[in-house]
Amino acid sequence: MKEESIIVSACLLGVNCKYSGENNFSDKVKEICKGKKVIPVCPEQLGGMSTPRNPAEIINGTGKEVLEKNAKVIDNKGRDVTAYFIKGAEETFKIAKLFNCKKAILKAKSPSCGVGEIYNGTFSKTLVKGNGVTAEILKKNGIEIITELY
Numbered sequence: 001m002k003e004e005s006i007i008v009s010a011c012l013l014g015v016n017c018k019y020s021g022e023n024n025f026s027d028k029v030k031e032i033c034k035g036k037k038v039i040p041v042c043p044e045q046l047g048g049m050s051t052p053r054n055p056a057e058i059i060n061g062t063g064k065e066v067l068e069k070n071a072k073v074i075d076n077k078g079r080d081v082t083a084y085f086i087k088g089a090e091e092t093f094k095i096a097k098l099f100n101c102k103k104a105i106l107k108a109k110s111p112s113c114g115v116g117e118i119y120n121g122t123f124s125k126t127l128v129k130g131n132g133v134t135a136e137i138l139k140k141n142g143i144e145i146i147t148e149l150y
């Protein structure tokens with residue numbers, strides 16, 4: 001049987017892939033990952049976005065609607081970045097399959113990585129129920145998703 005690995009949002013491990021060029025390092029995630037095979041990923045970079053980049057949020061929906069082509073991801077300058085987010089989700093899922101990942105620890109609230117709640121598209125730190133685009137594709141394919149918060 002192939003050894004199982006865990007997908008982890010790279011920013012939680014200290015990689016400076018966040019839109020601002022910084023990271024979201026989490027001691028808790030570092031502890032959880034100790035002794036495990038970890039695959040760090042940043043879906044937004046995998047989708048072809050540069051770092052730093054403008055922050056983006058899903059407008060009128062969640063990752064589910066984005067994957068169904070019923071909602072878009074727009075950055076704070078009004079640029080449509082949906083295609084990057086979908087590509088990043090697909091590439092992350094490809095990596096998850098390659099490494100037989102059954103679980104992912106993802107950054108809370110992100111339009112890519114958020115689990116259970118994400119920002120609502122108004123750039124006002126307001127949350128709406130739902131998953132980010134990458135979290136949704138992983139969940140849809142049977143991968144357990146959690147965040148650094150819960």
Ligand code: SF4
Nearest residue numbers: 009011018042107113
């Ligand atoms: S939350 Fe996800 S997409 Fe955003 S920087 Fe972290 S790993 Fe990349």
